Amino acid sequence: MAEQKNNKNLFLGLTIGLAAVVLIGVGIFIGQNEKWIAALKPLASENTQEQGADNKEIQVADKDNINGNVSAPIIIVEFSDFKCSYCLRFHQTMMQIVEDYPDKVAWVYRHFPLDSIHSQARPAAEASECAAEQDKFWEFSDGLFKNQSKLSSNLYKELALELGLNETQFKDCVSSRKYKDKVNEDQKQGIAMGVTGTPGSFLNDQPLGGAVSYENLKSIIDNLLEK
Numbered sequence: 001m002a003e004q005k006n007n008k009n010l011f012l013g014l015t016i017g018l019a020a021v022v023l024i025g026v027g028i029f030i031g032q033n034e035k036w037i038a039a040l041k042p043l044a045s046e047n048t049q050e051q052g053a054d055n056k057e058i059q060v061a062d063k064d065n066i067n068g069n070v071s072a073p074i075i076i077v078e079f080s081d082f083k084c085s086y087c088l089r090f091h092q093t094m095m096q097i098v099e100d101y102p103d104k105v106a107w108v109y110r111h112f113p114l115d116s117i118h119s120q121a122r123p124a125a126e127a128s129e130c131a132a133e134q135d136k137f138w139e140f141s142d143g144l145f146k147n148q149s150k151l152s153s154n155l156y157k158e159l160a161l162e163l164g165l166n167e168t169q170f171k172d173c174v175s176s177r178k179y180k181d182k183v184n185e186d187q188k189q190g191i192a193m194g195v196t197g198t199p200g201s202f203l204n205d206q207p208l209g210g211a212v213s214y215e216n217l218k219s220i221i222d223n224l225l226e227k
Contacts, residue, residue: 057205058075058077058108058189058193058202058205060075060077060106060108063182064108064109064110065108065109065128065132065137065138065141066106066107066108066109067094067098067106067107067108067109067138068098068101068102068105068106068107069102069103069104069105069106070106071106072101072103072104072105072106073104073224073225074101074104074105074106074203074204074221074224074225075105075106075108075203075204076094076097076105076106076107076108076201076202076203076208077108077110077201077202078090078094078107078108078109078110078199078200078201079110079111079112079186079187079190079193079195079198079199079200079201080109080110080111080112080198080199080200081111081112081113081114081118081121081125081198081199082113082118082120082121082124082125082128082141082144082145082148082151083114083118083120083121083124083148083151084114084118084121084198084199085148086198086199086210086211087145087198087199087211088145088148089211090199090201090210090211090212091141091142091145092145093211093212093213093214093217094107095142096214097214097217097218097221100218101221104221104225105221109137109141110186110189110190111125111128111182111183111186111187112186112187112190112195112198112200113125113183113187114197114198120151120152121151122183123151123153123156123174124144124151124156125179125183125186126174126177126178126179126180126183127140127156127174128140128141128144129173129178129179129182129183130169130170130173130174130178130179131159131160131163131165131170133169133173133178133179134165134166134169134170136163136165139163140159140160140163143155143159143162143163144159147159153174156174157170157171194207197210199211203220203224204224208220
């Protein structure tokens with residue numbers, strides 16, 4: 001009995017000792033982590049500043065699809081994909097924004113088709129430029145987003161007819177892939193700006209993020225206009 005009692009005491013002592021060592025180790029680890037986090041914060045901030053400093057200025061040209069006042073104090077450039085569900089959400093947000101800030105915000109649409117997952121994104125982008133050729137880009141793009149599940153050559157023809165486009169001109173434009181290079185150029189610039197997914201947007205050359213909500217974007221715009 002005495003031997004069993006001694007064994008129990010020994011086991012209890014070892015358990016308590018091991019627990020103490022573990023607690024001390026955890027404390028040291030947490031302390032070390034706090035030091036590492038504190039040390040990394042300036043580096044993260046510095047890296048963010050460097051990225052901001054490296055941001056290239058986005059040149060807006062006459063060939064761009066622009067909704068709103070091109071001389072507006074706030075210019076939002078969006079790199080987008082007509083098949084992207086998040087782009088649809090942001091499209092609706094931007095439609096409301098340009099309506100609410102007609103003289104303060106300009107919305108520039110650039111193409112960024114995600115070919116690997118959206119096979120119709122590039123054909124849709126090229127078709128939209130054929131509609132833009134007849135001054136119907138925004139109406140055509142609205143139709144594409146409203147019919148995301150039906151993107152196809154048939155839909156593009158239907159939209160062209162609904163919008164009263166010259167059927168022959170539109171058909172020849174699409175079949176010849178007249179605006180293939182323009183879509184490619186948009187995407188290349190997006191990649192150069194660091195866009196990796198859609199929507200990839202910039203407000204006055206600064207990264208805006210993905211599908212920013214109307215409320216958040218309105219708050220950002222109001223703060224900038226107050227300055």
